[in-house]
Amino acid sequence: xxGEISLRPVATLRTPFAEKFGVPRQxxxxxxxxxxxxxxxxxxxxxxxxxxxxxxxVWLVTGFHxxxxxxxxxxxxxxxxxxNERVGVFASRAPNRPNGLGLSLVRLLAIEPxxxxxxxxxAVDGTPVYDVKPYLPWCEAQPLAxxxxxxxxxxxxxxxxxxxxxxxxxxxxxxxxxxxxxxLRLELRPAYHETAGRIYGMTIAGWxxxxxxxANGAPHVCAVxxxx
Numbered sequence: 001x002x003g004e005i006s007l008r009p010v011a012t013l014r015t016p017f018a019e020k021f022g023v024p025r026q027x028x029x030x031x032x033x034x035x036x037x038x039x040x041x042x043x044x045x046x047x048x049x050x051x052x053x054x055x056x057x058v059w060l061v062t063g064f065h066x067x068x069x070x071x072x073x074x075x076x077x078x079x080x081x082x083x084n085e086r087v088g089v090f091a092s093r094a095p096n097r098p099n100g101l102g103l104s105l106v107r108l109l110a111i112e113p114x115x116x117x118x119x120x121x122x123a124v125d126g127t128p129v130y131d132v133k134p135y136l137p138w139c140e141a142q143p144l145a146x147x148x149x150x151x152x153x154x155x156x157x158x159x160x161x162x163x164x165x166x167x168x169x170x171x172x173x174x175x176x177x178x179x180x181x182x183x184l185r186l187e188l189r190p191a192y193h194e195t196a197g198r199i200y201g202m203t204i205a206g207w208x209x210x211x212x213x214x215a216n217g218a219p220h221v222c223a224v225x226x227x228x
Contacts, residue, residue, distance in 0.1 A: 015123055
């Protein structure tokens with residue numbers, strides 16, 4: 001087909017998330033979720049990022065490398081609509097889409113040799129990065145923009161509603177416990193899961209964390225073990 005292009009990664013994104021379940025559904029929802037954009041050797045020279053220190057945030061164009069091939073479906077069921085209503089794939093941020101490309105706005109924390117440290121990531125560890133672009137607030141933050149059913153941030157439990165027993169928190173360490181708490185504030189459960197007492201789990205920052213819905217649906221961590 002005329003106009004087809006071949007994409008190749010310029011970097012690999014390293015994150016605390018070993019699997020898709022538990023990854024924030026949008027970038028910036030968990031500022032504590034830090035990652036590293038590790039450039040491939042041919043793009044690691046400092047000239048490639050010269051001047052980037054002038055910007056606070058960058059866009060990452062990524063690939064959903066752990067997704068199955070696109071099914072060909074024109075519609076998806078966004079979690080924000082309860083997992084039941086359907087909208088067009090191009091009216092959503094669903095990862096299952098024709099070209100499997102993602103777009104993440106992340107905070108630029110530091111520029112290091114061959115690497116960018118970023119905050120607010122929303123991708124699985126090992127995600128390919130196809131491009132990095134600076135964020136321009138004067139033209140990309142539109143105060144009059146509207147998004148109807150996705151206008152506001154998704155529901156999040158209060159930070160103190162997430163219960164991590166003291167011995168588990170000590171096991172995880174301060175930074176990782178804080179990250180787990182921020183992740184579990186988000187409603188990670190699929191909209192169609194309402195089974196009381198169901199245990200969920202995720203692998204994050206080298207730990208297998210298990211939890212269930214406690215009082216008022218707030219997460220209660222019930223097991224923490226090193227990931228193998």
